[in-house]
Amino acid sequence: AQTVTQSQPEMSVQEAETVTLSCTYDTSESDYYLFWYKQPPSRQMILVIRQEAYKQQNATENRFSVNFQKAAKSFSLKISDSQLGDAAMYFCAYRSAVRGGATNKLIFGTGTLLAVQP
Amino acid sequence: DAGVIQSPRHEVTEMGQEVTLRCKPISGHDYLFWYRQTMMRGLELLIYFNNNVPIDDSGMPEDRFSAKMPNASFSTLKIQPSEPRDSAVYFCASSYSRFGSYEQYFGPGTRLTVT
Numbered sequence: 001a002q003t004v005t006q007s008q009p010e011m012s013v014q015e016a017e018t019v020t021l022s023c024t025y026d027t028s029e030s031d032y033y034l035f036w037y038k039q040p041p042s043r044q045m046i047l048v049i050r051q052e053a054y055k056q057q058n059a060t061e062n063r064f065s066v067n068f069q070k071a072a073k074s075f076s077l078k079i080s081d082s083q084l085g086d087a088a089m090y091f092c093a094y095r096s097a098v099r100g101g102a103t104n105k106l107i108f109g110t111g112t113l114l115a116v117q118p
Numbered sequence: 119d120a121g122v123i124q125s126p127r128h129e130v131t132e133m134g135q136e137v138t139l140r141c142k143p144i145s146g147h148d149y150l151f152w153y154r155q156t157m158m159r160g161l162e163l164l165i166y167f168n169n170n171v172p173i174d175d176s177g178m179p180e181d182r183f184s185a186k187m188p189n190a191s192f193s194t195l196k197i198q199p200s201e202p203r204d205s206a207v208y209f210c211a212s213s214y215s216r217f218g219s220y221e222q223y224f225g226p227g228t229r230l231t232v233t
Contacts, residue, residue, distance in 0.1 A: 033220070043207060045224035091161065095220060104149060104213075104220055105174065108161040 002027040004094050006109035013082045014117050020067075021077045021112045023092030031097040034068065034075045035106070040088040048090070051075065053097065079114075087116045120144070122225035124210050130231045136198040139228045141210030142191055151222060152185055152195050153209040161209075167193065168215075200232045 003026045013019035025034070036048040051059045051068050058066050063083075067076045079086055092109040123142040131137055143150045151166040165175040170187045178185070182201070187193040197204055207229050211222040 035221075037224075043227050043229075045209060045211075045227075047221060047223070050221060104168075105151070105163040105166060105177075106161075106222060110160050 002029070002032075002094050002096070002107050004092050004107050004109040006092055006112050008112045009110070010113045010115070012115045012117060013079070015082055015084060017082055018078060018080045019082055019114065021079075021090050021092075021114065023075045023077070023109055025073050025075065025092070025094050027073070027094065027096075029096055029098070033095045033097055034066075035093040035095070036064070036066070036077045037091045037093060037108075038086075038088045039091065039111070040085075045091075049077070082116050084116050084118060087114055089113050122210055122212050122223055124208075124225035124228050126228060127226060128229050128231075130233065131200055132233055133201055134199045135232075136196065137200045137204075137230060137232075139195040139208050139210075139230070141193045141195070141225060143193070143210070143212030144214075144223055145191070147212035147214045147223075148190075149213040149215060149220070149222075150187060150193050151209075151211040151213075152193070153211065153224075155207040155209060155227070156205075164195070197230075200230075202232045205230055205232050 005024045032053045034051045038046045038048050049061045049064050063080045065078045089111045091111045093106040125140045152164040155161045164177045165185045167187045185195045207227045209227045211224045213220045213222045
């Protein structure tokens with residue numbers, strides 16, 4: 001079974017600085033997707049960024065980028081120029097890329113609570 | 119373009135009562151998921167549907183929980199009878215399989231409190 005581990009329960013960053021959130025996962029599959037979701041106090045789950053395992057290039061969305069190390073099964077999220085609105089719980093998630101069947105569920109890590117200091 | 123809609127946003131009920139949570143997925147999406155979020159267990163999948171058919175309900179905690187999807191635009195999650203340990207935030211999410219990415223889009227959640 002696949003597992004996702006986020007070893008940092010809480011992180012803090014100064015406004016305008018850069019922070020990296022860690023995520024590791026365990027799987028025997030070769031093809032899968034990895035996601036970072038943001039959950040602000042409103043509790044809405046917001047998709048931040050997605051990475052396909054078959055792509056070597058790291059995904060980037062504006063100030064958000066990932067460092068995907070497939071061999072190490074590591075998928076960290078870097079937030080550049082942190083803003084107060086980035087304060088939230090961040091979840092790393094795994095999903096198999098096998099079509100259909102019982103493999104479409106997201107497997108979540110336990111989350112990292114990010115505080116942004118003004 | 120409306121996102122996933124859930125109702126009610128908050129529900130407070132007494133132990134033993136029936137609770138029904140509702141979800142309207144994004145139009146055109148063919149997958150629908152029900153998740154539960156608690157401090158102790160984090161985010162866990164309860165059940166998901168593909169084209170209105172339940173595919174995996176292995177996460178449903180017990181027989182008190184049931185879910186239906188009578189059509190492509192509506193799903194319910196019912197708890198009968200409810201217990202205090204069912205208190206949690208329940209999320210509905212939907213996704214579209216056509217392009218293979220299966221990104222899931224979440225609703226705002228229903229915060230359930232059972233006293």
